[in-house]
Amino acid sequence: MxxxxxxxxxxxxxxxxxxxxxxxxxxxxxxxxxxxxxxxxxxxxxxxxxxxxxxxxxxxxxxxxxxxxxxxxxxxxxxxxxxxxxxxxxxxxxxxxxxxxxxxxxxxxxxxxxxxxxxxxxxxxxxxxxxxxxxxxxxxxxxxxxxxxxxxxxxxxxxxxxxxxxxxxxxxxxxxxxxxxxxxxxxxxxxxxxxxxxxxxxxxxxxxxGNLGFLAEAQIGGVPRPRVGNHLYGGFGRDFATRDGRRVMVVALTARHWRDLVEVTGLKAAVTALEGALGADFSTEGDRYRHREVLAGLLAGWFAGHDLAQVEDRLRRTSALWSVYRTFAELVGERAGELRANPMxxxxxxxxxxxxxxxxxxxxxxxxxxxxxxxxxxxxxxxxxxxxxxxxxxxxxxxxxxxxxxxxxxxxxxxxxx
The missing domain is CATH 3.40.50.10540 (Crotonobetainyl-coa:carnitine coa-transferase; domain 1)
Structure with missing residues (x-):
């Protein structure tokens, strides 16, 4: 046995x-x-x-x-x-x-x-x-x-x-x-x-x-993938600076993520008007990516007008994905309590x-x-x-x-x- x-x-x-x-x-x-x-x-x-x-x-x-x-x-x-x-x-x-x-x-x-x-x-x-x-x-x-x-x-x-x-x-x-x-x-x-x-x-x-589509894109798409900096390729996501000098990465993968992000930042009217002007549908990943710069410009102003604590408080109310950028030193310093609480x-x-x-x-x-x-x-x-x-x-x-x-x-x- x-x-x-x-x-x-x-x-x-x-x-x-x-x-x-x-x-x-x-x-x-x-x-x-x-x-x-x-x-x-x-x-x-x-x-x-x-x-x-x-x-x-x-x-x-x-x-x-x-x-x-x-x-x-x-x-x-x-x-x-x-x-x-x-x-x-x-x-x-x-x-x-x-x-x-x-x-x-x-x-x-x-x-x-x-x-x-x-x-x-x-x-x-x-x-x-x-x-x-x-x-x-x-x-x-x-x-x-x-x-x-x-x-x-x-x-x-x-x-x-x-x-x-x-x-x-x-x-x-x-x-x-x-x-x-x-x-x-x-x-x-x-x-x-x-x-x-x-x-x-x-x-x-x-x-x-190959599994992630990079090779097929190069073979079939015919257009080399561009550098997009801190933007998320094919969707909406990038970093934003807060009023007190911190940076936050925000990602809206789904239509719900995007809707929540727009509502919590108070930009619904501006985004709706922008959709009409551009003939875009920002509930789709493709349109959010194609117009990422102008959308990021709208959001950047909101983030720049709020301190990190305010940003965190607002984003916690949404389904959007986000995280504050931290150094390794910050992770084991000011966030050490979170590490100790992790059973791993x-x-x-x-x-x-x-x-x-x-x-x-x-x-x-x-x-x-x-x-x-x-x-x-x-x-x-x-x-x-x-x-x-x-x-x-x-x-x-x-x-x-x-x-x-x-x-x-x-x-x-x-x-x-x-």
Whole structure:
């Protein structure tokens, strides 16, 4: 009889070995870890290339690394040495019926590939994140440039590309990788067979450009999409400045949103007259977009005549969608009470960084309590524990440490005693 996983931890019992760096693969692994899977992040001694990536705490610890590796276990191994490679191979092969799962974006390591590992684990699930479908490298910024989004982002009239600070394709790719593991694991349960899957960063961006209509528009419409600044393309939405110098983003997606916005701002008569003069119907998205500048001009005067508190009070009475623009500092400062009230957030004391509010899994488990938000491990924190699980003695582990094959956390003493 198979026991059901604990509420809020649907992946409890699943075991994943992650050899990764940067955003996509670590995010995929963390997503599964926060849902209850045991995820062992394997790093080279001293850490992978993302170990010291900005932003950094005053101690020099990477907040970025800690943020993307919560709830995982950490094993540090010399990945160049045959002994280190053998240890990782054993970890994959001997991880029980719900293990044998590898998530990686490491390249140029044949011993870590699907073909090599299936000799030790025939039912292996191997998910590899790549740059392009042909195996050539790429990162979020280069993929974004290649697909076209920077050429339609930014203010109207701007001639050059505008990059976005959000690594959207890394994020989407990491979540696709997590889905790929779940799909392959479901197939393995039914058939007993493993699977090799690849997810290319460029393919994820290309797929979304197609899914959102950008590619079809370029092929069929014949008119390049223009830059529209902070306007919402195809509908009505943009930012407005209040009398006290704050800015608010307002979106009217539906006819009801628009009707409520016009009524609460007292502009119904002016908008009705404008419809007549232009022969437009502002209950439709298309006409609101085509005449966005003149409509925004009418609304801008109303916003400029009211302080933010008055604007918020009025907009709360409507169905329109809106939000005040805030900095990250404001979000964790003056709005910290809202963050603490969010059940996804918790106070973590991360070694090297300190106490701060950090998110857990954004999936709400419904009636079950949300799982505890677990900090990221220190580099090599679980090396001894993991190696003991492979049957190594304390003396054997310490011998590996002394010869530089494995490492524990900095300053922790002999690995075998950790």
């Amino acid at each position: 198979t026991l059901a996983p604990p509420p809020g931890r649907p992946l409890a019992g699943m075991r994943i070995v992650e050899v990764s760096a940067f955003v996509a693969a670590p995010l995929g692994g963390m997503t599964l870890a926060q849902l209850g899977a045991e995820v062992v992040r394997v790093d080279p001694i001293g850490g992978a290339a993302d170990r010291s990536r900005w932003p950094l705490a005053p101690s020099g610890a990477s907040m970025y690394w800690a943020g993307l590796n919560k709830a995982k276990r950490s094993l540090c191994v010399d990945l160049r040495s045959p002994e280190g490679q053998e240890l990782v191979t054993r970890l994959v092969a001997e991880s029980g019926p719900d293990g044998g799962i590898v998530l990686t974006n490491a390249v140029g390591r044949p011993w870590l590939g699907h073909h090599a590992l299936t000799r030790h684990r025939p039912d292996l699930i191997h998910v590899a994140i790549e740059g392009h479908h042909d195996g050539t490298p790429a990162v979020d910024y280069t993929v974004n440039a290649a697909v076209g989004f920077p050429m339609v982002t930014g203010p109207e009239g701007h001639a050059g590309p505008v990059n976005h600070v959000l690594p959207a394709w890394d994020i989407a790719c990491g979540l696709y990788a997590a889905i790929a593991i779940l799909a392959a694991e479901r197939r393995r349960r039914a058939t007993g067979q493993g699977q090799a899957l690849r997810v290319a960063l460029h393919d994820v961006a290309l797929a979304m450009a 957030m918790a106070l973590l004391d991360q070694p090297g960084i300190g106490e701060h509010l950090a998110p857990g899994c954004p999936i709400d488990p419904g009636d079950a309590a949300r799982p505890e938000v677990v900090r990221a491990p220190e580099l090599g924190e679980h090396t001894a524990e993991i190696l003991r699980g492979l049957g190594l003695t304390a003396a054997e582990i310490e011998d590996l440490r002394a010869r530089g094959v494995v490492a524990g956390p900095a300053g922790a003493g002999p690995v075998g005693d950790a």
